[in-house]
Amino acid sequence: MIIRNIQVFLPDKSFHKGCIVTKDDKIERIYTQKEEEGSGEMDDPNLIEDAFSIWKGKPGFREKQDIIDGRGAYAIPGLIDLHFHGCRGDDFCDGSMEAIKRIAEYEASVGVTAIAPATMTLPVSKLVSILRTSAEYRREVCDEGIARLVGINMEGPFISSAKRGAQDAKYIIPCDASVCDRFLEASGGLVKFIGIAPEASGDSISFIRRVKDRVHVALAHTDADYETALAAFRAGADHLVHMYNAMPPFGHRAPGVIGAALDSPKVMCEIICDGIHVHPSAIRAAFRMMGEERMILISDSMRGTGMPDGRYTLGGQEVDVRGRRATLVRDGSLAGSVTNLMDCLRTAVREAGISLETAVACATRNPAEALGILDHYGTLEEGKMADVVLLDRNLGLQGVIVRGRMRVGEK
Incomplete structure (x- = not known):
């Protein structure tokens, strides 16, 4: 496949005119040229001719079908969501391979090509079952043309009741390395993050030191003060779950978890x-x-994403969805989002004034680095997965290429 007439987002976070050649599920070549003042041409004819030469001799090459004219679109890497719960009526914690596949189909349709869904705080036995199902899905289900399951983000059960948010307090337990071992074994290596509230357990520092070489320890749903959070980061925790939410506010006398993260590069x-x-x-x-190199855009979406307003569930609790807001029926607390990651990227650019280049990197390269998959995902480079998203100048979705396979449009 040749994707021409595009603005390619390069690893240095700049856009350049060019084209991308894919072969099977990988990026074969990337051709770019610097914009020449006054030139209306998007592609150097010599570069395109070189690209054609790779494909003309390929059996079954069909010029119309195998050449995509991007019409000046931005070409960015497929997005990577490393913290979300569900969409289109399904939740990762439903614990079925069918639900995971439907989630992966929806995510690909909106430009998210790799996923690391999050668990909720549930009974340990239920979580182990969910993780085993996920490992089985990864082994057995064909994911051609849909988002690939590249990890799991465990948001519970080692969190704080005081900052539980939409998590169910009755299933919260102290940090336990033996329980963490069960999670890691059941997932077959898919668990990439384990969230903890360091103040909620007697010896969270020992827990961090024991597991940090096998899984990223994240501070999540925590009421820790600055000193406690800083000790956790110094012990080896290296990730902060949804900054600002489910943690103490950042204050000039009590900087809390955010201040500790700021002091932990x-x-x-x-x-x-x-x-x-x-x-x-x-x-x-x-x-x-x-x-910007430390920030990761996430959606934290729940099953009401892509669905009409109404009542849904999250972690067994009833949630009321109205417009862009999802709240617990019991107390009105925010209960995840109903926004996919592509829309979060647009919001970061349009409402928060984050540059497009920065927002793209924080939804692609940075999560790939955090997940340890940057060798294969997260940037447009030769030899990496052919996951490419085409956006028009208004950030409307023009097309999604998932591991070299074209799909078009949002659901």
């Missing part, structure tokens, strides 16, 4: 840019404080 920070969870000014402040 290796910590990556998730942020929900759905227009509901975090004010645009606070989004801008987060990027300025932490630096």
Whole structure:
């Protein structure tokens, strides 16, 4: 496949005119040229001729079908959502391979080509079952043309009741390395993050030191003060779950978890840019404080995403969805989002004023790096997965190429 007449997003976070050649599920070649003043041409004819030469001798080459004219579109890597719960009526914690596949189909349709869904706080036995099903899905289900399951983000059960948000308090337990071992074994290596509230367990530092070489330890749903959070980061925790949400506020006398993350340069920070969870000014402040290389856009979407307003469930609790807002019926607390990651990227750009280049990197390269999959995903480079999203100048979705297979349009 040749994708021509595009603005290619390169690893240095710049757009250049060019074309992309894919072969099977990988990027074969990328041709770019610097824009020449006054030139209306998007492709250097010599570069395109070189691209054609790769494909003309291929059996079954069909010029019309195998050449995509991007018509000047932005070509960016497929998005990677490393924290979301579900969409289109399904939840990852439903624990079925059918639900995972439907979730993966929807995500691909909106430009998300790799996923690491999040669990909720549930009984340990239920979580183990969900993880085993996920491992089986990864082994047995054909994911051609849909988002690939590349990890799992465990948001519970080692969290704080005081900051539980939409998590069910009755299933919260202290940090336990033996339970974590069960999770890692059941998932067959898919669990990439395990969330904890360091203040909620007697010896969270020992827990972090024991598991940090096998899984990223994240601070999540925590009421920790600055000193406790900083000790956790110094012990090896290196990830912050949905910055600002389900944690103490950042204050000038009590900087809390956010202040500790600010003073810990290796910590990556998730942020929900759905227009509901975090004010645009606070989004801008987060990027300025932490630096764009540490920020990861997430959706935190739940099963009501892509569905009509109404009643849904999250972690066994009833949720009321109205417009862009999802709240618990019991107390009105925010209960995840109903916004996919592509819409979060648009919100970051349009409402928070984050540059397109930065927003794209924070929804592609940064999550890939955090997941440890940057060798294969997250940037448009030769030899990497042919996951490409085409956006028009208004950030409307023009097309999605998933591992070299074209699909068009949003559902």
